[in-house]
Amino acid sequence: MSRVSLFRFGTSLAAATLLLACTSNGPGTGAGGNPGGTPGGTGGNQAACTASISNGASVATHKTGLCLLCSVSNPNNVIDSDPNNYASINLDLSLLTAGVGLSVNGPSGVTYPAGQIPGFTLFVPNPLLLSATVLPQIKITTFLGGTQQESSTFSQLLTLDLLGLLSNNNPFYLGIKTTKSFDAVDITVAPIVAGALATLNVVNACSDGTGVGVFSPLPTP
Numbered sequence: 001m002s003r004v005s006l007f008r009f010g011t012s013l014a015a016a017t018l019l020l021a022c023t024s025n026g027p028g029t030g031a032g033g034n035p036g037g038t039p040g041g042t043g044g045n046q047a048a049c050t051a052s053i054s055n056g057a058s059v060a061t062h063k064t065g066l067c068l069l070c071s072v073s074n075p076n077n078v079i080d081s082d083p084n085n086y087a088s089i090n091l092d093l094s095l096l097t098a099g100v101g102l103s104v105n106g107p108s109g110v111t112y113p114a115g116q117i118p119g120f121t122l123f124v125p126n127p128l129l130l131s132a133t134v135l136p137q138i139k140i141t142t143f144l145g146g147t148q149q150e151s152s153t154f155s156q157l158l159t160l161d162l163l164g165l166l167s168n169n170n171p172f173y174l175g176i177k178t179t180k181s182f183d184a185v186d187i188t189v190a191p192i193v194a195g196a197l198a199t200l201n202v203v204n205a206c207s208d209g210t211g212v213g214v215f216s217p218l219p220t221p
Contacts, residue, residue: 047117047173047175047209047210047211047212048121048173048209048210049119049121049173049204049206049208049209050206050208050209050210051116051206051207051208051209052079052081052204052205052206052207053079053104053106053185053204053205053206053207054079054080054081054204055081055107056106056107056108056110057079057104057105057106057107057205058079058104058105059075059076059078059079059102059103059104059105059205060075060102060103060105061075061100061101061102061103062100062101062102062103062188063098063099063100064098064099064100064188064190065098065099065190066098067091067098067099067100068092069090069092070090070091070092070098070099070100071089071090071092071100072087072088072089072090072100072101072102073087073088073090074086074087074088075087075102077202078102078104078120078202078203078204078205079104079204079205083203083204085203086123086201086202086203087102087201087202088199088200088201088202089101089102089187089189089199089200089201089202090198090199091136091189091190091191091198091199092198098190098191099137099139099188099189099190100188100189100190101139101186101187101188101189102186102187102202103143103184103185103186104184104185104186104205105183105184106183106184106207110183111144111181111182111183112178112181112182112183112207112208113181114178114179114180114181115177115178115179116178116207116208117175117176117177117178117208117209117210117211117212118140118142118175118176118178118182118185118205118206118207118208118209119140119173119174119175119176119185119205119206119209119212120140120173120174120175120185120187120202120203120204120205120206121171121172121173121202121203121204121206122138122171122172122173122174122200122201122202122203123169123170123171123172123201123203124169124199124200124201125169125199125201135154136189136190136191136198136200137153137154137189137190137191138153138154138174138187138188138189138200139151139152139153139154139186139187139188139189139190140152140153140154140174140175140176140185140186140187141176141185141186141187141188142176142178142180142182142184142185142186143182143183143184143185143186144180144181144182144183144184145183149178149180149181149182150176150178150179150180150182151176152174152176152212154174171203173206173209173210173211174212175206175209175211175212176212177212185205185206185207187202187205
């Protein structure tokens with residue numbers, strides 16, 4: 001691990017020995033081809049998806065703020081059970097307060113219990129790592145009957161160690177340890193600062209995983 005500078009909405013926090021900063025509200029190729037590594041897995045990370053949300057699920061996309069050319073390409077790929085497909089979240093020409101993402105609702109009548117670690121398997125398009133300086137803000141939120149339950153927010157400078165972790169389209173898992181039941185999970189991506197990564201690919205949505213990832217959460221301020 002290496003020391004990195006942590007960011008939340010562009011404000012520098014104290015440096016810490018983390019690979020990713022996370023603020024938590026609650027405890028913490030069809031289109032594109034195989035992302036590399038183990039599809040749906042996490043490369044060298046410690047966490048992985050163990051229960052994808054697919055059969056009978058639905059997906060919807062959304063935008064917040066002024067996001068002129070923001071888009072989500074192929075959103076249904078996150079629920080198609082094919083680990084070689086993925087959706088792409090694009091932040092082109094978005095203001096720092098804008099965001100774009102997708103929500104995945106489980107099959108009708110299904111409620112997932114508290115204690116599970118829902119989230120998403122993601123990967124960064126390798127060519128974009130050369131020009132970006134920081135990961136965008138990634139917010140994962142759970143819902144029940146349309147009401148928000150819990151959320152966690154992630155962002156970090158692209159250090160050499162992290163570039164190595166994300167290189168070669170290596171997938172990684174980000175999840176949230178839940179204390180409340182849920183029936184939907186959402187991911188929203190925002191640029192936070194100039195130079196943030198403009199595209200993030202989403203392999204699948206998951207109702208449970210082996211952990212939140214190697215990314216240690218920070219307590220809610």
